[in-house]
Amino acid sequence: MALSHSLGFPRIGRDRELKKALEAHWKGELDEAGLQAVGRQLRATHWQLQKEAGIDLLPVGDFAWYDQVLTHSLTFGVIPERFRPHSGKPTLGTLFGMARGVSQNTCCGGVHAQPASAQELTKWFDTNYHYLVPEFSVDQQFQLSCEQLFDEVAEARSLGHNVKPVIIGPLTYLWLGKAKGSEFDRLDLLERLLPVYGEILQRLATQGVEWVQIDEPILALDLPQVWKNAFERAYNILQREPGKKLIATYFGGLEDNLGLAASLPVDGLHIDLVRAPEQFPSILDRLPAYKVLSLGVVNGRNIWRNDLDSTLAILRQAHERLGERLWVAPSCSLLHSPVDLVREDKLDDELKSWLAFAVQKCEEVALLTTALNDPQNPAVHTALAKSRAVQASRAQSPRIHKPAVQARLAAISGADSQRQSPFVQRIEQQRARLQLPAFPTTTIGSFPQTASIRLARQSFKAGKLSAAEYTEAMHSEIRHAVQVQENLGLDVLVHGEAERNDMVEYFAEQLDGYAFTRFGWVQSYGSRCVKPAVIYGDLSRPHAMTVAWIGYAQALTQKVMKGMLTGPVTMLMWSFTRDDISREQQAQQLALAIRDEVLDLETAGIKIIQIDEAAFREGLPLRQAQWQGYLDWATQAFRLCASGVRDETQIHTHMCYSEFNDVIEAIAAMDADVITIETSRSDMELLQAFEAFDYPNDIGPGVYDIHSPRVPDTAEMTKLLRKAAQRIPVERLWVNPDCGLKTRGWAETEAALVNMVAAARQLRTELA
Ligand code: GLN
Ligand code: ZN
Numbered sequence: 001m002a003l004s005h006s007l008g009f010p011r012i013g014r015d016r017e018l019k020k021a022l023e024a025h026w027k028g029e030l031d032e033a034g035l036q037a038v039g040r041q042l043r044a045t046h047w048q049l050q051k052e053a054g055i056d057l058l059p060v061g062d063f064a065w066y067d068q069v070l071t072h073s074l075t076f077g078v079i080p081e082r083f084r085p086h087s088g089k090p091t092l093g094t095l096f097g098m099a100r101g102v103s104q105n106t107c108c109g110g111v112h113a114q115p116a117s118a119q120e121l122t123k124w125f126d127t128n129y130h131y132l133v134p135e136f137s138v139d140q141q142f143q144l145s146c147e148q149l150f151d152e153v154a155e156a157r158s159l160g161h162n163v164k165p166v167i168i169g170p171l172t173y174l175w176l177g178k179a180k181g182s183e184f185d186r187l188d189l190l191e192r193l194l195p196v197y198g199e200i201l202q203r204l205a206t207q208g209v210e211w212v213q214i215d216e217p218i219l220a221l222d223l224p225q226v227w228k229n230a231f232e233r234a235y236n237i238l239q240r241e242p243g244k245k246l247i248a249t250y251f252g253g254l255e256d257n258l259g260l261a262a263s264l265p266v267d268g269l270h271i272d273l274v275r276a277p278e279q280f281p282s283i284l285d286r287l288p289a290y291k292v293l294s295l296g297v298v299n300g301r302n303i304w305r306n307d308l309d310s311t312l313a314i315l316r317q318a319h320e321r322l323g324e325r326l327w328v329a330p331s332c333s334l335l336h337s338p339v340d341l342v343r344e345d346k347l348d349d350e351l352k353s354w355l356a357f358a359v360q361k362c363e364e365v366a367l368l369t370t371a372l373n374d375p376q377n378p379a380v381h382t383a384l385a386k387s388r389a390v391q392a393s394r395a396q397s398p399r400i401h402k403p404a405v406q407a408r409l410a411a412i413s414g415a416d417s418q419r420q421s422p423f424v425q426r427i428e429q430q431r432a433r434l435q436l437p438a439f440p441t442t443t444i445g446s447f448p449q450t451a452s453i454r455l456a457r458q459s460f461k462a463g464k465l466s467a468a469e470y471t472e473a474m475h476s477e478i479r480h481a482v483q484v485q486e487n488l489g490l491d492v493l494v495h496g497e498a499e500r501n502d503m504v505e506y507f508a509e510q511l512d513g514y515a516f517t518r519f520g521w522v523q524s525y526g527s528r529c530v531k532p533a534v535i536y537g538d539l540s541r542p543h544a545m546t547v548a549w550i551g552y553a554q555a556l557t558q559k560v561m562k563g564m565l566t567g568p569v570t571m572l573m574w575s576f577t578r579d580d581i582s583r584e585q586q587a588q589q590l591a592l593a594i595r596d597e598v599l600d601l602e603t604a605g606i607k608i609i610q611i612d613e614a615a616f617r618e619g620l621p622l623r624q625a626q627w628q629g630y631l632d633w634a635t636q637a638f639r640l641c642a643s644g645v646r647d648e649t650q651i652h653t654h655m656c657y658s659e660f661n662d663v664i665e666a667i668a669a670m671d672a673d674v675i676t677i678e679t680s681r682s683d684m685e686l687l688q689a690f691e692a693f694d695y696p697n698d699i700g701p702g703v704y705d706i707h708s709p710r711v712p713d714t715a716e717m718t719k720l721l722r723k724a725a726q727r728i729p730v731e732r733l734w735v736n737p738d739c740g741l742k743t744r745g746w747a748e749t750e751a752a753l754v755n756m757v758a759a760a761r762q763l764r765t766e767l768a
Contacts (some may be wrong), residue, residue, distance in 0.1 A: 297331070354536070442493075544597060697732065
């Protein structure tokens with residue numbers, strides 16, 4: 001009998017109950033007992049949902065109050081000094097302190113003399129989930145410091161469930177962390193770390209647990225040899241501990257780590273066949289005869305129904321070889337998919353029939369397992385027939401396949417991605433036309449999204465505000481933003497993006513080929529969730545999306561108004577994408593739609609157009625060998641949307657992160673006339689990449705950090721600008737904040753911008 005299992009289930013709740021409870025708790029409106037009750041209820045519901053779906057072995061340990069890596073740190077006693085409780089064991093307060101920082105002088109039941117800043121948050125592999133980076137000190141000690149896992153195992157068993165605890169493996173855990181204080185090799189901590197794993201495995205065995213899932217997703221990365229060696233060392237030690245161990249890998253293929261992963265002395269291996277189907281069938285020959293093989297065949301990262309026939313063909317072949325040593329699973333934890341499609345009451349039946357969320361994915365896993373074990377089961381026939389119908393309708397639907405879009409794609413020529421003249425010639429024309437001073441000042445696009453803006457949008461969506469009233473409310477915001485910018489003396493103005501809920505959703509809502517869910521929330525970090533739009537069909541732009549707003553803003557001022565768009569790569573990265581055509585093709589479709597908007601803006605007299613590519617770098621594949629392929633099509637998509645304009649029209653782009661070394665060549669190849677980037681927190685160190693590469697176009701290195709309400713003074717910004725001027729020729733420098741200002745208030749925004757404009761003026765007299 002093959003067995004079905006789940007690697008992890010979303011914890012946030014189908015109505016985001018966890019989010020609501022957490023936020024109420026942080027506000028002091030829900031006490032800890034109340035919060036614990038919500039957690040218990042969610043866990044019980046989620047186990048029940050998975051069990052009812054037909055999953056044999058349920059995950060425990062996938063629940064986390066904030067983040068599973070943070071829970072792991074607490075469990076192992078990896079608590080930075082600044083958060084360490086003065087007495088006794090860490091509490092939930094300790095955990096939230098590590099996650100959110102401590103501003104009051106009390107936390108964790110003790111008194112803190114100093115506020116403590118939160119641990120760093122960073123992307124979980126190539127997902128949009130973010131984890132809290134463990135901080136290791138050179139003398140790091142590990143001890144079992146939290147009972148959550150054991151309590152939850154007991155809780156699940158008391159509910160009568162057959163469970164498989166999930167823990168992060170020792171190598172992945174060390175890899176994800178950072179050495180703090182002095183420089184040292186995290187791998188040196190391995191020997192100290194392993195005994196705690198031993199303790200955990202022993203405790204779980206005493207609780208009667210048979211299988212433990214140990215997540216080692218870094219096996220899908222390019223690993224240095226010493227890390228590979230450490231895998232062997234670690235698992236040779238851990239094999240002495242009780243319990244059967246399943247090593248779980250996901251988000252990519254094992255490639256050069258396949259032999260290593262297959263031969264580790266554990267009882268089972270999970271691989272991700274969605275992301276790396278080429279691992280099958282060769283894995284069958286590489287796996288030792290005693291091991292369980294778990295095949296991740298249902299996509300845990302997307303929202304499409306599985307093609308059960310083709311999956312079953314693979315599983316049958318595996319089943320013949322492995323028999324009961326075959327397990328069937330989603331590709332990765334379902335943390336990355338929305339909870340339950342049944343909640344969606346606004347999607348039409350056809351579209352809905354194409355989709356599967358976490359609950360439905362569990363049903364697919366269970367069904368596939370039944371199809372192996374009991375092929376005559378009538379449920380199998382019904383499900384396969386339904387799956388065939390879904391595949392057939394998606395293959396033919398005119399809602400998906402649009403001849404006009406495909407014809408446009410087929411007609412793309414090299415010239416479409418090429419500006420008319422090289423940058424050196426364009427910039428002369430642009431300078432002559434724009435007449436800007438040296439060190440031109442601008443902002444990144446958004447101004448404060450105030451409560452009244454959000455209220456107006458809500459009222460409009462609820463039908464309480466007419467279209468005309470809503471437009472007027474937004475116009476009034478634009479007038480205010482323009483007035484403020486004129487008073488400040490900024491050189492290139494923006495309309496402020498008041499009308500935009502979100503930089504992707506705003507555009508997605510206006511494109512054909514996008515759908516929206518009501519409850520398709522996915523956890524991003526802590527209590528934060530995102531509801532990505534769904535690309536389901538060929539994409540096109542039925543009408544202009546921004547021209548009216550930006551045209552309105554331009555008409556209010558003699559100064560140059562910068563038009564503001566989101567780029568194709570960012571649109572793609574922050575959406576659920578199609579699985580029937582490549583990401584590259586989807587990026588091209590988006591690029592053509594945005595290109596039309598760029599040209600409409602140009603026709604409307606807009607002289608500067610910014611195309612944000614906030615997610616350009618985060619699209620980098622996990623394996624370096626795939627980087628160039630990605631960078632090529634991503635760069636091409638940007639060029640395609642930006643290159644239709646005349647030389648005199650200036651194209652800006654914006655990217656809000658800080659590691660450019662890896663991608664500087666691609667950024668130069670995008671050939672934007674101006675790039676604005678985040679640099680202030682690195683003290684302009686990041687410009688090194690641009691200097692070393694001899695980046696040819698204009699740059700606006702952010703001179704102040706918009707993530708903090710602190711208002712920097714002029715001296716601070718002039719200092720940064722002088723540093724920038726040492727690396728970049730002054731005639732190519734722009735002056736702007738690090739990113740958009742939508743999360744800030746007006747008072748701090750104006751105060752900071754006054755100082756920024758003063759800094760630019762000072763630099764003009766000093767250097768220009
Ligand atoms: N134009 C957007 C803004 O100013 C850019 C945001 C981003 O890059 N994340 O908000
Ligand atoms: Zn940004």
